[in-house]
Amino acid sequence: MRMSLLRSASQHLRRRRDYSSASASPERKVAILGAAGGIGQPLALLMKLNPLVSSLSLYDIAATPGVAADVSHINTRALVKGFVGDDQLGEALEGADLVIIPAGVPRKPGMTRDDLFKINAGIVKGLCTAIARHCPNALVNMISNPVNSTVPIAAEVFKKAGTYDEKKLFGVTTLDVVRAKTFYAGKANVPVTGVNVPVVGGHAGITILPLFSQATPASNALSHEDLLALTKRTQDGGTEVVEAKAGKGSATLSMAYAGAVFGDACLKGLNGVPDIVECSFVQSTVTELPFFASKVRLGKSGVEEVMGLGELSALEKEGLESLKGELLSSIEKGVKFAQES
Ligand SMILES: NC(=O)c1ccc[n+]([C@@H]2O[C@H](COP(=O)([O-])OP(=O)(O)OC[C@H]3O[C@@H](n4cnc5c(N)ncnc54)[C@H](O)[C@@H]3O)[C@@H](O)[C@H]2O)c1
Numbered sequence: 001m002r003m004s005l006l007r008s009a010s011q012h013l014r015r016r017r018d019y020s021s022a023s024a025s026p027e028r029k030v031a032i033l034g035a036a037g038g039i040g041q042p043l044a045l046l047m048k049l050n051p052l053v054s055s056l057s058l059y060d061i062a063a064t065p066g067v068a069a070d071v072s073h074i075n076t077r078a079l080v081k082g083f084v085g086d087d088q089l090g091e092a093l094e095g096a097d098l099v100i101i102p103a104g105v106p107r108k109p110g111m112t113r114d115d116l117f118k119i120n121a122g123i124v125k126g127l128c129t130a131i132a133r134h135c136p137n138a139l140v141n142m143i144s145n146p147v148n149s150t151v152p153i154a155a156e157v158f159k160k161a162g163t164y165d166e167k168k169l170f171g172v173t174t175l176d177v178v179r180a181k182t183f184y185a186g187k188a189n190v191p192v193t194g195v196n197v198p199v200v201g202g203h204a205g206i207t208i209l210p211l212f213s214q215a216t217p218a219s220n221a222l223s224h225e226d227l228l229a230l231t232k233r234t235q236d237g238g239t240e241v242v243e244a245k246a247g248k249g250s251a252t253l254s255m256a257y258a259g260a261v262f263g264d265a266c267l268k269g270l271n272g273v274p275d276i277v278e279c280s281f282v283q284s285t286v287t288e289l290p291f292f293a294s295k296v297r298l299g300k301s302g303v304e305e306v307m308g309l310g311e312l313s314a315l316e317k318e319g320l321e322s323l324k325g326e327l328l329s330s331i332e333k334g335v336k337f338a339q340e341s
Pocket residue numbers: 033034035036037038039040059060061062102103104105106107116120123126127142143144145146147172173174175176203249250251252255
């Protein structure tokens with residue numbers, strides 16, 4: 001009898017704690033565009049598990065009712081709704097605090113991310129036009145490739161609509177950081193959970209520049225050859241997955257994880273949690289390029305501070321100089337597309 005009373009009291013307390021932590025965190029609506037895809041589905045799952053999300057809006061051109069019905073049965077805070085097709089896009093976006101975009105086609109072996117431009121540029125443009133109309137104040141996390149061009153496209157669409165706020169637009173490069181951490185921990189033989197590695201530049205091939213000289217915990221065990229190999233593996237991480245999937249797409253599960261990490265950081269920033277720092281491809285004056293990935297401090301209105309690069313090794317300085325040409329031409333390609341179409 002005493003045991004069962006104790007058990008029910010502790011259950012009651014646990015329920016109260018759950019309730020009070022949910023109610024202490026403000027209402028936040030997150031919309032995922034491309035939610036029925038390879039990234040979209042596991043990302044929807046992970047955002048449904050995030051206690052900071054009160055409303056989860058799942059939009060795609062097909063199949064979202066099934067995904068939404070499935071995810072909605074999970075007993076966590078977020079209320080889930082599915083939306084399909086152009087007619088429902090406005091409602092999907094209305095009131096969103098954060099819009100995450102993994103809509104578009106993925107690579108097949110032999111393709112570069114830039115080969116996706118033709119299809120994905122138009123998709124991103126259409127979705128951003130709707131964001132400007134229905135939730136102009138939302139933070140936008142761009143996952144669709146080529147990120148080096150889709151972020152500038154989004155910026156131009158928002159500028160045309162008169163809603164552009166450079167603090168609210170992010171290219172998601174978190175997967176590069178996730179990979180750099182994993183590969184570094186393996187080579188340096190340190191526990192991966194405590195590892196941090198900034199990755200700067202952009203999100204394609206040599207434009208991905210991991211700064212292993214700033215990795216923590218520092219390791220003296222890595223040779224120049226090790227650092228070259230780690231850099232190359234991080235730059236080619238996406239291709240490694242594309243080839244292993246042999247025509248069935250690109251990274252989806254690790255990307256969903258990375259997207260959920262970055263989305264969570266954005267929500268924490270919006271909620272006023274201090275010292276939230278992640279790498280992201282944003283409008284930048286860190287180099288002469290108009291967009292650049294570097295560490296960014298997140299706050300109540302999005303980007304609070306675009307942080308500098310810190311001290312670079314000779315290898316990293318060389319990498320920085322050689323990425324600028326390709327990154328600038330991808331940025332300009334995006335801007336031109338958005339201005340001319
Ligand atoms: N930033 C990164 O690090 C990173 C990592 C992995 C993949 N990606 C990119 O993410 C994108 C999606 O990859 P995936 O594997 O999920 O592809 P996928 O084909 O599995 O899913 C894409 C989804 O987008 C939907 N879609 C297409 N047009 C749409 C539109 N107009 N509105 C809404 N939804 C639309 C499709 O119906 C599909 O469900 C690709 O461009 C890929 O290259 C980026």
